[in-house]
Amino acid sequence: MDLRLDGDTALVTASSSGLGFAAASSLAAEGANVVVCGRTPERLRTAEAALADEPGEVLAVETDVTDREDVAALVEATVDEFGGLDHVVTSAGGVPPGTFDEATDEQWHGAFDTLVMSAVWTLRASRPHLADSDAGTVTCITSTSVREAIDGLVLSNAVRRTVIGLVKTVAREWAPEVRANAVLPGAHETARIEELIEDAIERGEVDTYEEGLADWAADIPLDRIGDPGELGDVVAFLASERASFVTGTALPVDGGTLRS
Template sequence: MDLGIDGDAALVTASSGGLGKASARALVREGANVAINGRTESTLESAAADLRGEAAGDARVVPIAGDLTDPDGVRNLVSTTAEEFGGLDHLVTSAGGPPSGAFLDTTDGDWYDAYDLLVMSVVRTVREAAPHLRADGGGTVVTVASRTVKEAVDSMVLSNSVRAGVVGLEKTLSKELAPEVRANAVLPGSHDTERVRNLVDQAVERGDYESADEASAARVAEVPLDRLGTTEEFGATVAFLSSPKSGFVNGTALPIDGGSIGSNL
């Protein structure tokens, strides 16, 4: 399916790996020009080289290093993207997840760090991007959150609590930025990523499981489709929500979890 975003300009934050990179890959495969972001320049350059090898047509991939918790870095990220591509049509906000752990094991610093990383990074990026997204017929925002917004997950108190603020923001943006800009969120469950592998290792270190194989099997057992999601599946959904093909989808929080969430809504 041609999503109709060939030649568009997109920015994907925290996209040197994981689900952010998967989102960037899906967009560049559709012919969109994509700015990718990460803190480590060597990793970012490697990701850019990978994505350029999959770009459709004349689509460009521009790596822009920067820390999403640094307001000046966010301003530079958005302004450089707009200058490189002559505007900005699509924003995908992604960020690395906070550490796992139980409530009584977290400190005030852990909470402030999680809020800055997960919520304020989106606040700052959207604030800077909004004028560009509203120009020339409007654009889209897709916010990558987590299934923990719908259903609390054991030993994930920071994600369970703080990510809810991201979805509240996304819902507000879907009204305040409309009709020029559509805003939606995606709620990934377990995908085959380094982040999930790290969470598996942390669960073993806490003593929740005796081995990584046991911890991984427990994750798969929660999914009715009996497997982890692929990054390609995730990226394709983000690209769809960024495209005119989803033109009447606005203000939704879409689980991409293989049916693992237990809540009805």
């Protein structure tokens, strides 16, 4: 299916690796010009090189999405390079795992900046450019934890739900010029999953990485965890005119794990 994204410009935050990179890769493969960002120069250069052969052009910008001025500069660099902005995909690094009793005030505030304010600042800076586009879209990558809490991830469970309220509100306030949706990825084989499994090993919950991986897949009806590219393709679809009547939704991409 041709998603007709050729020549569009897409900004994907926290996209030097993981699901953010997967989204950027799928958008670039569909012909969109893609802006990727991250805090680590080496990882950012690797991501830029990996996208070099895709049809769309690529711009890499070193950015800390928890810094409001950095985010504003990122959007400005995007518009300066490509003349506009059509699609924004917000992603963010993971927040520390742990239980409610373990989480500190500092971690709560850090999680809010990482997961919520990074999206707020990105959308605020992007708003006028998306309104000027004929195809403006927002897609926020969150987690299935906004629907069903995941054990040992209190910060993610609690804070990510705010992003859904943000998406639902923006979808109404910015319509009809801009569509806004969220995707709720379940387990995908990324560095984040590796980190969580290693943390489970340290806590003595599993003995090996393979056992941890099997535990993540145990409750998935499709009997496996996802490939990041599968999530990226859903993001590209939501950005395209093929999804032109889809807005305000929170779409799970989880192999059928959620029961509601």
